[in-house]
Amino acid sequence: MADQSNIQSAASKSIRPFKSSEEYLYAMKEDLAEWLKTLYDLDITADTFMDALETGCALCRHANNVNRAAYDFQLEHPGAALSMKVPSKDVVFQSRNVIQGSFLARDNVSNFISWCRQELWIKDVLMFETNDLVEKCNEKNFVLCLLEVARRGSKFGMLAPMLIQLEEEIEEEIRDQESLHSQAGEPSEKSSNIRCCGRKESSQSVEDEEEPEPGPFVWQQERVLCKMRNLDELVSKDTLTQINSLNQPSL
Incomplete structure (x- = not known):
């Protein structure tokens, strides 16, 4: 597993002047890439960010890990959990022989999106659609949604991106x-x-x-x-x- 210091290294690059929203978006992808690399030892960078997550496997795997963290948090802090949105429904996904752009990949991404909406109640303005990731036509909303998922997971004690x-x-x-x-x-x-x-x-x-x-x-x-x-x-x-x-x- 990668060192957590990589996350701080990526985030430190964001403390600099940005000339455009594209540079800001790239800094967010750097931070998220290092975060996912630390959690799951993924081969992912800011430049390969969309490609590495296109099959939806890593997304669904993370969703189920958020569920586990939420369950443990609920057991340890039942009082605090009462006032929080606690996800519980696991995401069913295909993890083997999933080809980018395939039906299985689209199905995985769609299942992750449904989990975000139904279990985390993420607002539509922060959501993305299947084609946004599979066809790489809307990086911004995908990145914002993943940041929000990371933010919710951090409430249950999971490691969060530096941002x-x-x-x-x-x-x-x-x-x-x-x-x-x-x-x-x-x-x-x-x-x-x-x-x-x-x-x-x-x-x-x-x-x-x-x-x-x-x-x-x-x-x-x-x-x-x-x-x-x-x-x-x-x-x-x-x-x-x-x-x-x-x-x-x-x-």
Whole structure:
């Protein structure tokens, strides 16, 4: 099994200025690839990301491992599990002699998608379709969905990609600050600033995408973490903006 340090190495590359959403997407694939390599010793990189997962075997295998982790979590923390969406239904899939693009591959991917919708209740805006992976026509939604699956799994104690670990560190810091200030009877200024930062960065990112500046925009390091915290919202808003622009009637 690969060293977990590979995940941090990939994520550290994301703390740099990005000139486009394509560079951001590539950084997410780097992080997810190292995460899957660590969990399952897969032969996968950012460049082979879609090809390595196209048969759906690794996806279904991971889904069932999330179920096992959720079951163990429910036994150890029954009180906490009551307020969480706990998946339980295993994914049936074909794991041998599955050829890329074949009916078996499509069936595996379809079963994984059904599990995401029915067991994790992932929102449609973060979901992908079978052809998005098999025909590689929508990498963005596939990556966002896999990040969300990793995020849910981390709640049950599973290893998470570095981007998700950074999210959790931010959330923990916010909770600590809010707890301290609530005990003192004061508003949590730091947590408010972090949330405001995330909203401003989301808005600024969409504007930069539509009207690029003459030179590359370099984010401050603290603001990078906030941006990663709302990564799925950012890319999803970008997708919805493009769809709405296509639906506008021409004058």
